[in-house]
Amino acid sequence: MKIVLIMLVFVCANMFVQGQQIPGFISIDCGAPNDYVDPHSGGIYFETDTGYVDTGENREVSTDYLGIPYAGFSKNMRIFPNGTRNCYTLRPQKGKNNKYIIRVSFFYGNYDARNITPVFDVYVDTNYWFTANLSNSYRREIIYFSSRDYIQLCLINSGNGVPFISALELRLLDSGIYPFDSGVALDMLARNALGMTRKNYRYPEDPFDRFWYRYSLSGLQTVVNTTTLTIDPNTNPYKVPIEVLESAQVFNDTQGWTNSSSPSDKWYIYMHFMEIQELQQNQLREFSISIDNAVVAMETLQFSTVTTFLSQMLSGQTTISFNLTSTARSTLPPLLNAFEIYKVLDLPNPMTASGDFDAINNVRKTYRLEQSEDSWQGDPCIPAIDMWSGLNCSNDSTPVIISLNLSSRDLSGTIIPAFANLTMLQSLDLSNNQLTGPVPDFFAQMTTLKILNLNRNNLNGSLPHDLLKKKKDGTMLLSYDGNTNLCDSNSCSGKGLSSRITVSIIASTLSVVVVVILLVARVVISRNLRKSSDGRTSDMSKNRVFSYSELQCITDDFKTIIGQGGFGKVYHGILEDGMEVAVKVLSRSSRHGHKEFEAEVKLLMIVHHRNLVSLIGYCDDPDNMALIYEYMSNGNLRSYLSKNHPHVLRWPRRLQIAIDAAQGMEYLHCGYTSFGNFNRKSDVYSFGIVLFELITGHPALMKENGKLTHIVRWVSPRIERGDIESLVDPRLRGDFEAASAQKIVEVAMSCVAAAAARRPDMSRVLSELKGCMALEIHSTESQRMGTSEMGYSFETTFEITSPSLGMLPPDAR
Structure with a gap:
């Protein structure tokens, strides 16, 4: 009987705790072992963070x-020692198109016995909120309009200690209060009650759980209501608690409030007034409100009636002050009960399309990709420097996922329908996993999907007829080798057959394709829409077949040579509509044959990436084969690194060039093209040389003491003695972040390792380069430089010319 009674008590107690959940509230004690009701927080029910975050340690x-009586959540925390970006995902009950208070709390409490508080960045969805430069405890609050059913709170490791968080709270607000424009949020700087006797109020006095802090303006008289107050709720849409309003401070005509700010800051001020003294018939409290000495409003107060004043958005000054001044007919001085001040936080970064976000997170959860070494966290596409590994996204106002490489990610189970919800996907690589079951029909219905690699899995059954049809008519590059129980519809006679697709031609020409495209890898700094030299948007979906006579006309009979490589010479050309092009003509002495040329054209026709030059068309004349590319009018990278160029490429720009080029190379290596690894390590070596050119400003072959020296031989002794600064282009005059320089030198050295097996793959290189940029961004000086350098509104493109593979040492192939 005792056991039964104990169980009943437990159940009843649990029901009581569950009953304390407040509609519109999410309260998370980060790192806590159990849920509880916190008496220090007005009896609010706090949950553990299970289900809200996938990473971190308690x-x-x-x-x-x-023993210190702080709020209950100050005892625990979740730390994030691994990964650059770690995120909580909140899904409020009311969902999108609502305003919410988001509050974060940090209590360091010397948990690591180092007594050094960390510094890290905090993002809401894809936008920077603030840098947590902590004392022992810290709290920050924002009013945020969510356009999605989910909100993400991300902690970004900037290399200055392990990020952590103690509590994360969300509160639903009424829609009609705190108005602000789209694309911004309100970062709370002050919410003060004047003359209040208690230190602070929150829930349950405030239904939105806003914190109201006791505050007194120096030299002003405090007045407190001594009668019973009943507030008309129709006059109080902001639901300011009566406990906050029943005290106030009386203003002298010469006094007000002043706060320093930056000229670039933007602000809103809210003032809450209520007459708390019963006035005689001949008494009047009327006053003007001035902000920065300009009268902006007039108020006449009435007993027990709330008036809230909202300023226009303020900007352009280094101080903000307000004054209350009695009118000529007023018999009583002004008074102010409470005020709030918010800094406007711009939210410039878009978010990945919600359908793609949900689909890729479904993939992440199903295949447990958050458990991998490079866990996917936050928004998949934004910010670009921290895009999820294996992904490439469109350059649209609302980015979508256009390629996905999940090769060798230890995927198991069946292929889930979530892939079909990536509606703009062009390339999908699921090779080298343990996927089972049939190949789904939905792949054939994905109209944008051009490349599908299912090689080396455990798939079985018959390939869908419509998918085979796409393979046959050339609208999809489909591969499915290594699935012993998978067969096409013409060979399913009870005996499993492997794929019959022929990949030998593609494999044999792949390295040439990679080198060719590396030679014209284009780097987009501003990430605007891809445009040709005359401003037209390139149409990558159509490739034209040219006759040889047309090429003669386009190039003015092959008059101007703009480049030369193993394929042949490259000529400048102009199409009939005025568009400039580069015409690469196959040399008769080239090792490329007709079949290889056809395979290369077919492959290039489906290569679409924002950092790779587009194929406009080709000439398939038996004796005169050529490829026609869009023309890179801004020249090549070498010219921009030349000492004779009038403008110096600043350090943040060089890092972005490296990242964008690496993204193009990673797409080539890890998208449609997992058909062989023979020349990938050579490509990585070549890319390492390009990195050293960016770092040093020197060409791959440089003169030293009158002799030609390979750049790797020049940098090696300097690196060995730790003299990194002497490597960096002297034209930068030391204006670079030392930590990012050290890291990119390490990346470049790993790329040019003598043993090919020791060189990283491009995915790893890209990840490391993003880390270099993160170090640069989080340097105070580099933030200043980076903003001016990376903020251009025009588009800059380059051709990156890699060193000839003939320059590689024998063991570097």
Whole structure:
């Protein structure tokens, strides 16, 4: 009987705790072992963070702090020692198109016994909120309009300690209050109650759980209501608590409030007034409100009636001040009960399309990709420097996923329908996994999908007829080798057959394709729409077949040579509509044959990436074969690194060039093209040379003491003695972040390792380069430089010319 009673008590207690959940609230005690009701927070029900975050470790503050009566959540925290970006995902009950208070709290409590508080960045969805430069405890709050059913709170490791968080809270607000324009949020700087006797109020006095802090303006008289107040709710849409309004401070005509700010800051001020003294018939409290000495409003107060004043958005000054001044007919001085001040936070970065976000997170959860070494966290596409590994996204106002490489990611189980919800996907690589079951029909219905690699899985059954049809008519590059129980519809006679697709031609020409495209890898700095030299948007979906006579006309009988490589000479040309092109003509002495040329054209026709030059068309004349590309009018990278160029490429620009080129190379290596690895390591070597050119400003072959020297031989002794600064282009005059320079030198050295097996793959190179950019961004000086350098509104493109593979040492192939 005792056991039964104990169980009943437990159940009843649990029902009581569950009953304390407040509609519109999410309250998370990060790192806590269990849910609870916190008496220090107005009886609010706090949950553990299970289900809200996939990464991190639980910790508890030092025993020295356990006896201090802080809020309940100050005891625990979740730390994030691994990964650059770690995120909580909140899905409020009311969902999108609502305003929410988002509040984060940090209590360090010397949990790691180092007594050094970390510094890290905090993002809401894809936008920077603030840098947590902590004392022992810290709290920050924002009013945020969510256009999605989910909100992500991300902690970004900037290399200055392990990010952590103690509590994360969300509160639903009424839609009609705190108005602001789209594309911004309100970052709370002050919410003060004047003359209040208690230190602060929150829930349950405030239904939105806003914190109201006691505050007194120096030299002003405090007045407190001594009668029973009943507030008309129709006059109080902001639901300011009566406990906040029943005290106030009386203003002298010469006094006000002043706060320093930056000229670039933008602000809103909210003032809450209520007459708390019953006035005689001949008494009047009327006053003007001035902001920065300009009268902006007039108020006449009435007993127990709330008036809220909202300023226009303020900007362009280094101080913000307000004054209350009695009118000529007023018999009483002004008073102010409470005020709030918010800094306007711009939210410039878009978010990945919601359908793509949901689909890729479904993939992430199903195949447990958050458990991998390079866990996917936050938004898949934004910010670009931290795009999820294996992904490429469109350059649209609302980015979508256009390629997905999940090769060798230890995927198991069946192929889930979530892939079909990536509606703009062009390339999907699922090779080298343990996927089972049939190949789904939905792949054939994905109209944008041009490349599908299913090689080396455990798939079975018959390939869908419509998918085979796409393979046959050339609208999809389909491969499915290595699935012993998978067969096409013409060979299913009870005996499993492997794929009959012929990949030998593609494999044999792949390295040439990679080198050719590396030679014209284009780097887009501003990430605007891809445009040709005359401003037209390139149409990548159509490739034209040219006759040889047309090529003669286009190139003015092959008059101007603009480049030369193993394929042949490259000529400048102009199409009949005025568009400039580069015409690469196959040399008769080239090793490329007709079949290889056809395979290359077919492959290039489906290569669409924002950092790779587009194929406009080709000439398939038996004796005169050529490829026609869009023309890169801004020249090549070498010219921009030349000492004779009038403008110096700043360090952030060089890092972005490296990242964008790496994204193009990673797409080539890891998208449609997982058909062989023979020359990938050579490509990585060549890319390492390009990195050293960016770092040093020197060409791959340079003169030293009158002799030609390979750039790797020049940098090696300097790296060995740790003299990194002497490597960096002297034209930068030391204006670079030392940590990012050190890291990119390490990346470049790994790329040019003598043993090919020791060189990283392009995915790893790209990830490391993004880390270099993160170090640069999080340097105070580089933020200043980076903003001016990366903020151009025009588009800059380059051709990156890699060193000839003939320059590689024998063991570097």
